[in-house]
Amino acid sequence: MTHIPTKLLAPICKTVRRDIVEMTHAAGSGHPGGSLSAVELMVALYFDTLRHNPEDPKWDDRDRFILSKGHACPVLYSVLARTGYFSPDELVTLRKLGSRLQGHPDMLSLPGLDSSSGSLGQGLSVANGLAIAGRLNKKDYRVYCLLGDGELQEGQVWEAIMSAAHYKLDNVCAMVDYNNLQIDGCCEDVMGIAPLADKWRAFNWHVIEIDGHDLSQVSAAYAEAATTTGKPSVIIARTVKGKGVSFMENVAGWHGTAPNKVQLAAALAELQ
Amino acid sequence: MLMKPTRDGYGEALLILGKENPDVLVLDADLAKSTRADWFWKEYPERFFDMGISEQDMLATAAGMALGGKIPFASTYGVFVAGRAWDQIRTTICYANLNVKMGGAHGGISVGPDGGTHQSLEEIALMRVLPNMTLILPCDAIETRKATLAAAETNGPVYLRFAREATPVVTTEDAPFEVGKAITMRQGSDLTIIAAGPVLYEALLATEALSQKGISARVVNMHTIKPLDEATIIAAAEQTGAFVTVEEHQVYCGLGGAVAECLGKHFPAPVEMVGIMDTFGESGTPEELAVKYGLTSKEIIAAAEKVLRRKRK
Structure with a gap:
């Protein structure tokens, strides 16, 4: 597969970042910080890596994406709109009464969502189930699952990490948005998760560590995961919470606060 | 009388489904021998998944399998399905209305010597409150087999509760079974006893004793708690005017509560509830526990006599 050059993906990342701040501002609430940190992971996935067809969201052979950190749905809604699942004009309905863009993803309301999510720690198990079903159905689709770093404090994640390795689900690719901040502060202060790569390796996963804002590293990581056999892969992406908006970067307070008009x-202005 | 554990009905149905439907998968959490899921495991190992002792992962994995077009049956003890994995059932399965079937084994105090930690007495409360959920408490092994087969044909989440001990088989092979349609087991005109699960047998015993006292009790097998067969309850209210509910479950938020909600809305009538009286169980034999916790025909007879005194003349 030929990759889309990163110079074409970079402007899309800016558009998606603008969407995230605009939609959370319009909503008056939401989660910009952990959406902005995952932009490159999501743009490289939806514009380059993922086998999908926005005209046919239920296509049987499509790759699946599970947003385990459901609160980061602004970034997902943006890439879905920008790849053509629905009009970008709809993004500003986020979190409003009657909107298909629920505060956390609701697959029954919005085409293009492969699962509903919101309660942390459950998405990787869902991804594993989809991967097992795909294998039994003799489908070659891959299943991608984005997790937050704070989310790894949920015990169920480690159950799912065990299961994926036990069943050798090499069609599963997990991505950890390792921005090192959660609501109450720095992950290492709240409940330490380091050393992350060693932990996943000890659980028999193929571990790929990258700079999560370097598009060429992100695309290369997806490609490496896709060619890794016999075990699942995890991309541990070092990221910056609030990336792209200087006053939001590395500030835990922007986890769940919407920007005001100013x-x-x-x-x-920074995202032009 | 033929005695058989309701869990055997679950195991038998899984074998039938395994043969008939290649999309049926079975998961268990290290208790496959107890739930009877191991019968399927032996015949269809490529479609059986032991998830180890990780119920939350098991339920959410089943959700993913359902998203992939499969019909997963995930079973373990009821305390661990309905209790430990409740959020997974709520937010990942029911919120998206996924086609996951849950088998809650070892329901009720009749689990016996394992004691209060393992005696599941809360499934009705925990599962009935969830939108999109179908909740079935079959009364015997035959009905459990039928209910499990019906669950595979029902779109969306279905919770089946079954038990460990051999209990009387009170239905017949040719008796009809339809999800959401209660079965009137005995006609009667003075009051209606509504029961669910194997404890239905005690209601049938009570009816015979009441009959000798000149009391005509109707017996309704409310195998499906959700969706509740309100029409059958309302008709019984109109025709008999008094109720006793019987369940191997907490009396709070259980079958009795569901019946009382229905009556309150449509046709107020007195209700006496027989069940576990807001307490945990303990170790003992199933028979000893049934006596100590008041789940025998004796309590049902007393409740019937009491409700008749409250009945409007």
Whole structure:
């Protein structure tokens, strides 16, 4: 498969970042920080790696994506809109009454969502189930699952990490958005998760460590995961919470706070 | 009377489904021998998944399998399905209305010597509150087999509760079974006893004793708690005007509560509830526990006499 050059993906990342600050501003709430940190992971996935067809969201042979950290749905809604699942005009309905863009993903309301999510720690298990079903159905689709780093404090994640390795689900690719911040502060202060790569390796996963904002590293990591056989792969992506908006970067407070009008203007000015 | 554990009905149905439907998968959490899921495991090992002692992972994995077009049956003890994995059932399975079937084994105090930690007495409360859920408590092994087969044909989440001990087989092979359609086991005009699960047998025993006292009790097998067969309850209210509910479950938020909600809305009538009286169980034999915790025909007879005194003349 030929990759889309990163110079074409980079402007899309800026568009998606603008979407994230605009939609959370319009909603007056939501989660910009952990959405902004995952932009490169999501843009490289949806615009380059993922086998999907926005005209046929239920296509049987499509690759699947599970957003385990459901609160980061602004970044997912943006890439779905920008790849053509629905009009980008709809993004500003986020979190409003009657909107298909629920505060956390609701697959029954919005085409293109492969699962509903919101309660942390459950998505990797769902991805494993989809991967097992795909194998039994003799489908060659892959299943991608984005997890937050704080989310790894949920015990069920480690159950799922065991299961994927036990059943040798090499059609599963997990991505950890390792921005090292959660609501109450730095992950290492709240409940330490390091050493992350060693832990996944000890659980028999193929571990790929990258700079999660370097598009060429992200695309290469997806390709490496796709050619790894006999075990599942995890991409541990070092990221910056709030990436791209200077006053949001590395500030835990922007986990779940929407920008006001002045902040929106300042953010958009930086994202030109 | 033929005695057989309801869990055997689950195991038999899984074997039938394994043969008839290649999309049926079975998962268990290290208790396959107890739940009877191991019968399927031996015949169809490529479609059986032991998830180890990790119920939350098991339920969410089943959700993923359902998203992939499969019909997963995930079973373990009821305390661990309905209790430990409740959030997975709520947020990952029911919120998206996924086609996951849950088998809650060893329901009720009749589990016996394992004691209070393992005696599941809360499934009705925990499962009935969830939108999209179908909840079935079959009364014997035959009905459990039928209910399990019906669950595979029902789209969306279905919870089946079955038990460990051999209990009387009170239905017949040719008796009809339809999800959401209660079965009137005995006609009667003075009051209606509504029961679910193997404890239905005690209601049938009570009916015979009441009959000798000149009391005509109707017996309704409310195998499906959700969706509740309100029409059958309302008709019984109109025709008999008094109720006793019987369940091997907490009386709070259980079958009795469901019946009382229905009556309150449509046709108020007195209800006496027989069940576990807001307490945990303990170790003992199933028979000893049934006596100590008041789940025998004796309590049902007393409740019937009491409700008749409350009945409007």
